[in-house]
Amino acid sequence: MSDYVYDLAKKHHSVRKFKPNAIHREVVKKLIEAGQMASTSSYLQTTTVIGVEDVEKKEALKEVSGQPYVLENGYLLVFVIDYHRHQMASNKQDVNLESSFESAEGLLVGTVDASLMAQNIALTAEDMGYGIVYLGSLRNDVMRVREILELPEYTFPLFGMAIGEPAEDEAGTPKPRLPLDHVFHIDGYSHDEQQLEAQIETYDETVSNYYKARTNGERTETWSEQTSQFMNSKQRVEMLEWLQISGFNKK
Ligand SMILES: Cc1cc2nc3c(=O)[nH]c(=O)nc-3n(C[C@H](O)[C@H](O)[C@H](O)COP(=O)(O)O)c2cc1C
Structure with missing residues (x-):
């Protein structure tokens, strides 16, 4: 028995200011490998991770998010729910999977799978000494992200993750959680x-x-004030439409 991973998890805080040092692609591949070993519903493996290295694409994604650390980091990942591969895999089988992809359950499965994979990556990266921040802000404009990353039908960009060496003056600390x-x-x-x-x-x-x-x-501000204010403002009201255009949550 060891408290090693427990201690690591307890030290987490989101990092939003990174040194400009790029993370080598071989290191990123190691992170993805760790992510791939997360449990996955029914062995479906419904996630694709896109590493965004092209500076123009990163700039465009920064515009979508409005957050500078989408551009300024060591590496940028985008987590995509992906049933496109299952559509391909099923081509030679006598089946019709559209109704499965398009169900609310299909969306939940894809969302959970991507999140588990991402958190494996986050913890592994933190163990290597990197900092990370998740980027739900990429969902500010899903259609634009689909375009930038050339996403096919039955895929959906769920969130991003910026990874990098924390800047010298990055002063984040673990935030208190609910009792x-x-x-x-x-x-x-x-x-x-x-x-x-x-x-x-x-x-x-x-x-x-x-x-x-x-x-x-x-x-x-208190937690109640902060979260009530946030949830009281309209959040990405086009999401259902964006999901359905992407092939999801139709039934
Ligand atoms: C799915 C997800 C999306 C997030 N999106 C953003 C984001 O777009 N921008 C950002 O600065 N932080 C984002 N965060 C980070 C949260 O704000 C942060 O985890 C939370 O405030 C708790 O702080 P901590 O991670 O430092 O403990 C996101 C976190 C998650 C899990």
């Missing part, structure tokens, strides 16, 4: 609403103090 008892329930969902609310209140104070300490008192 363990709030997210870990035994034998069924806890309906002790009073306790759940009290846990959120305690956590709100922790998060507010965390921001105060990190910003010299400039930021004081």
